[in-house]
Amino acid sequence: MGLPMHGTAPHPLLAARPLPTILRLAGPTTAVMFVQSGVSIADMYFVGRLGTSALAGFQLVFPFLMLMTMMAAGGIGGGIASAVARALGAGDRARAASLAVHAMLIATSFALAWTAAMSWLGPSLFAAFGATGATLEAAVSYATVLFAGAVAPWAMFALASILRGTGDAATPGKYMLVASLLQIPISGLLVLGPAGWGLGGWHGMGLAGSAAAMNVSSLLAAALLARRLWSGRAGFTPTLGGHGLAGAAFRPILKVGLISSLSAVLANLTTMLVNFAIKPFGDAAIAGYGIGARLEFILVPLSFGIGSALTTLVGIAAGAGQWQRARRVAWIGGLMAAALTGTLGIAVALLPQAWAGLFSHDAAVLQAATHYLTRAAPFYALFGLGMSLNFAAQGANRQMVPLAASVVRTLIAGVGGYFLITAWHGSLPDLFWLVGLAILLYGAMIAGALGLRPWGPR
Numbered sequence: 001m002g003l004p005m006h007g008t009a010p011h012p013l014l015a016a017r018p019l020p021t022i023l024r025l026a027g028p029t030t031a032v033m034f035v036q037s038g039v040s041i042a043d044m045y046f047v048g049r050l051g052t053s054a055l056a057g058f059q060l061v062f063p064f065l066m067l068m069t070m071m072a073a074g075g076i077g078g079g080i081a082s083a084v085a086r087a088l089g090a091g092d093r094a095r096a097a098s099l100a101v102h103a104m105l106i107a108t109s110f111a112l113a114w115t116a117a118m119s120w121l122g123p124s125l126f127a128a129f130g131a132t133g134a135t136l137e138a139a140v141s142y143a144t145v146l147f148a149g150a151v152a153p154w155a156m157f158a159l160a161s162i163l164r165g166t167g168d169a170a171t172p173g174k175y176m177l178v179a180s181l182l183q184i185p186i187s188g189l190l191v192l193g194p195a196g197w198g199l200g201g202w203h204g205m206g207l208a209g210s211a212a213a214m215n216v217s218s219l220l221a222a223a224l225l226a227r228r229l230w231s232g233r234a235g236f237t238p239t240l241g242g243h244g245l246a247g248a249a250f251r252p253i254l255k256v257g258l259i260s261s262l263s264a265v266l267a268n269l270t271t272m273l274v275n276f277a278i279k280p281f282g283d284a285a286i287a288g289y290g291i292g293a294r295l296e297f298i299l300v301p302l303s304f305g306i307g308s309a310l311t312t313l314v315g316i317a318a319g320a321g322q323w324q325r326a327r328r329v330a331w332i333g334g335l336m337a338a339a340l341t342g343t344l345g346i347a348v349a350l351l352p353q354a355w356a357g358l359f360s361h362d363a364a365v366l367q368a369a370t371h372y373l374t375r376a377a378p379f380y381a382l383f384g385l386g387m388s389l390n391f392a393a394q395g396a397n398r399q400m401v402p403l404a405a406s407v408v409r410t411l412i413a414g415v416g417g418y419f420l421i422t423a424w425h426g427s428l429p430d431l432f433w434l435v436g437l438a439i440l441l442y443g444a445m446i447a448g449a450l451g452l453r454p455w456g457p458r
Helices: 018-048 052-089 093-128 133-148 151-165 170-196 207-230 247-281 283-319 323-350 352-356 363-396 400-422 428-452
Strands: none
Touching: 018 052, 018 170, 018 207, 018 283, 018 323, 052 093, 052 133, 052 151, 052 207, 052 247, 052 283, 052 363, 093 133, 093 151, 093 247, 133 207, 151 170, 151 207, 151 283, 170 207, 247 283, 247 363, 247 400, 247 428, 283 323, 283 352, 283 363, 323 352, 323 363, 323 428, 352 363, 363 400, 363 428, 400 428
């Protein structure tokens, strides 16, 4: 069944200056992502106090958590924001209202699928990646609680994406900021208990406490976002408008969202394959790589802050047929992201111990982290450029090049890295040079394609 079309005045963001508008839309999201990065660092600190086995178990689950988060926020979430933005760019509020309902159904379905899949496959996957004994026990305890509550983060990211698609980045930023700030003390209490802070009594939930804290904070943010959206202050209230569910509303979300999610799968598959290649070097090497790679996953929020603004602005421009504006916005945002991530990457490459020493004092762990940071971090500018242009491509509904770049990255760093170690007996530094090369090619492919074949009407 088709959806009704109702014309309205042009979207105000079509006339806004690109640079200040990107900054205004990216600011709240970037702020909350910085705080969530702080939450991630705090969690590693809390978990690090539990010992190397807990830290290694945490690292084994972390790629699955990041995959789910990237799918919810950047994959399906990007599809949601893109579809809503294009509908509003075309002046169709009724379509946007229907898309919001379909978006929540999609998010709920994915959340339940994650819960079922990780309950069934999680322990076997962790064991396949080398977890045994205390490390496997820690990984399973963390994953069990984390994915049992998957509906909370999925709902939070879907609701935030709907609002961002309207051009409102401030509301999701505000509510998610509050929830993230609350997550840190909740996590510290649940992981270590009062006894862990010298107060005696309960010793906490261990690693599972970190997962519980994340789900509680996500549920709080989701409740606040839902209240805002259903109040009508976003410019529409989610409703099917008497037309029932429609494939025409599922398709634009899933067309962008599934391709973007596949890119997220490939990114995390790369990390998992690198983990698998590192397995012969022991738990200290896995933990050290986790500390180093965790910085890369902090770059994702940095790029996401700018990228989410690009999804909205490019989507609105594309919906209105203003392709020149869409391309200009994409390049401005992409170069901003490259400057930010590149600066951080160079700083950490020059002072790797300053970062790695925050999480461990084990010499073997620090050495592995240093090997990674000095070889991969110098290429982080290309990571930021590629990631932000990937989000811009969501708004333009042009996802095939970012997908191809993700495939190349996986083949070089993941598959190539695995064979480098297992078949050709390469060293840990050799593997990390390969990871750096893959990052460079990822960004260069996406940016190069946009330069050589600019987006336009089909």
